[in-house]
Amino acid sequence: MRIIHFTFLLIFQLAGALINSEQLSQPLVVYERELDRGDVLKVLIFPDRPLQELTARVLDDSGEPVVKGRGFSLGEIEGNSTWCLLLGLPNYLEEQEYRLEINGSSGQAAGLPEEGFSYHGSIMVRHKTFISEKIFLDEELTDLRSRFDPRKREESEYLWDILTTFNGDAIFHEESFKLPLTEARRSGNYGDRRTFQYSGGSSALSYHQGIDFAVPEGTPVAACGAGRVVLARYRIITGNSIVLEHLPGLYSIYYHLSSLSVNKGDYVESGEILGNVGCSGLATGPHLHWEVRVSGVAVNPESFTYKSIIDKSNIISIIRETIEIEGR
Structure with missing residues (x-):
């Protein structure tokens, strides 16, 4: 596919696109150039040869x-090989321009000589202000959060292994996410800068990685999208916890539940009940902590609720417009 210079207002309803023009043999690359910290960088690649890895x-x-x-x-899609990249931008990034490097390898999977391509572009990460707050912990919660416990480290490592697992064929959900609770008061926002004030007078700073919903204990919690249950167990800090895998590298997390209605390995539909709101683990009151991770990076969960994660109708529009401009 020849490289075309123009702006797309199509894929993922993005504001703009960047196209590589170093070589005519390189694939078409489409992505939004300006994003906020905490957003998800979504990249479409239309390779002109079979790809084995991206x-x-x-x-x-x-x-x-x-x-x-x-x-x-x-x-x-429409006879064109199509690949997708999802990259989470951490909420602590500085406002500046960042380089984007994409590398594709091809050939061996199709029995051809090894070939590949390299794309070099840039993105601008905009500044975004987050709320600062203090959370006062009693002696019990202070001990729970600050005391060294090898089990907490083991649980963290186990969870990290899950959230950084990439299954290329794990495509369960392409539409937008639904909120796991409706008409719920929010007691915490994504990116909040939290200072935990311990009972002994010391404190610790933490970045809040999800959204907290304060609702009565026992309120049913729904899956934000279709997926596979990859964790359903009690954890010391997060209490009864569930993790769903939706796409390769894309996971949603549900913490502090009072009960679990699913088991590891289950497949759930969007809106299916996972469990009930509780106060388990490190919690000052009944609430749900909802989080979304992309390749291990916590991103703003709401960014997935406004539009489809993978909008194939827009992908088709891009392909058809490219063909029209090329005169093919």
């Missing part, structure tokens, strides 16, 4: 990678 990095001005990820195939 990787990407976002690097700061010193050349240090701040985000790494892998792409997955969406198969052929």
